[in-house]
Amino acid sequence: MLKNLMARLGHGAAKVDLVLNRNQFALGEFVEGTLVIQGGTVQQSINKIDVRLMVIVRSHESEATHLVTSIPFHQSFTIHPGERKEFPFQYQLPNDLLLSGNYVTYFFQTELDIAGGVDQTDRDYIEILPPQSLQQILLALEQLGFREKHDSRMFNGYVQEFAFFPTSYLNGQVQELEFAATLLPEGVRLQLELDLYSHGREQEVKREVFIYNDQLQSVSELTSFIQEILDEMVQHPHSAYHMEHHYGYHEHHGSGMGEAIGGFIAGAVGGMAVSELLDDDDKDDDKEENEDDEGFLEDLFEEDDD
CATH class of the missing domain: 2.60.40.640 (Immunoglobulin-like)
Structure with a gap:
């Protein structure tokens, strides 16, 4: 009993x-x-x-x-x-x-x-x-001397952001490198952003880059490929945002939005997470920052016309 x-x-x-x-x-x-x-x-x-x-x-x-x-x-x-x-x-x-x-x-x-x-x-x-395709990109950035920051992989309410700082290559020219990633059957689409030092102030440079699976096979070749992209962003910060054709990449006819890293969480709890995580004192600043980033991130969720 x-x-x-x-x-x-x-x-x-x-x-x-x-x-x-x-x-x-x-x-x-x-x-x-x-x-x-x-x-x-x-x-x-x-x-x-x-x-x-x-x-x-x-x-x-x-x-x-x-x-x-x-x-x-x-x-x-x-x-x-x-x-x-x-x-x-x-x-x-x-x-x-x-x-x-x-x-x-x-x-x-x-x-x-x-x-x-x-x-x-x-x-x-x-x-x-990280999946193998994204891991290759992380290894290439490491080869270039970039180190992942402590606050990397934070969720901004839409996608997960990866953040790095330079230790050798571009040190003194670049303060921070950020990207969001979308996984597709053909490869990985990156939304890149560089924060440059420019005349005593920061300058943001953004590019959309698609890296095909065959370009992801060799870390050394991928490292050279990413270096070429970053060099262009630093040397020509005001050139066209969309970089696929500028670099002679294969023309990309994707199959929709793909799998954006963090997309599942964004769809399930995104709005709730943002409202719970943001402090009242920071909401106005973050709102302004999110509005600036909206064009940068919205491409992750647009389906290709083709």
């Missing part, structure tokens, strides 16, 4: 544990593991198990936790004292999630729904890594 009462209060109750095969994943990969239910001191009825993928999105001073998706396991069963049950778990990550970083954290929250008792929970953190 006492055991039953204590179990209803959570003491000696059944426990749940999501055991993942690993904790690092690329976009689009399958997360696989095992749901382990360990019986407590008394027999209990389990209504269901819910597994939720959650994301914590931070700004400089605030953070907000949001549901990415819920993966219900609709199977009721009875767990006997000391019994162990295992169920396979699998979930495919979307291709347009934010990548993990200093301002983005993911975890699975697993909840065991116990009939007439206190539900039991488990939390497992995972890391979402």
Whole structure:
């Protein structure tokens, strides 16, 4: 009798544990593991198990936790004292999630729904890594001497922004390099922005660049390719914004907007995240900055006419 009462209060109750095969994943990969239910001191009825993928999105001073998706396991069963049950778990990550970083954290929250008792929970953190195509670009920037900033990979309410500072190449000429990325079957579209030092003030230079899959194969060739683009941006900051034809890139007839990094989060919680993360004192400044960036970012969401 006492055991039953204590179990209803959570003491000696059944426990749940999501055991993942690993904790690092690329976009689009399958997360696989095992749901382990360990019986407590008394027999209990389990209504269901819910597994939720959650994301914590931070700004400089605030953070907000949001549901990415819920993966219900609709199977009721009875767990006997000391019994162990295992169920396979699998979930495919979307291709347009934010990548993990200093301002983005993911975890699975697993909840065991116990009939007439206190539900039991488990939390497992995972890391979402850049896809291979984007990783090649990051390696090329590293070869050029760029280092990723602490506040890189922040979510601006629309997409995830990557930010770098020069350590050798362009040091003294460029304060910061930023980009947002869209993944397409043919390659990666980058929205580039350089903050230049110009006569004692900053000057923003923006370009749209499409890098095809065959250009992503060799890091050394990709490094030279990106250097050529950055050199042009520094030497001719007022030239045409759209750079595909200027550089003789293959003409791009894309298949829509593709998978913008962070697009899933933008669609699911973007507006909410921005309102929760921005401090009241910063909203006016950020609003003005977002209006300036609107033209820069809107191309990520426009479908190609072809």
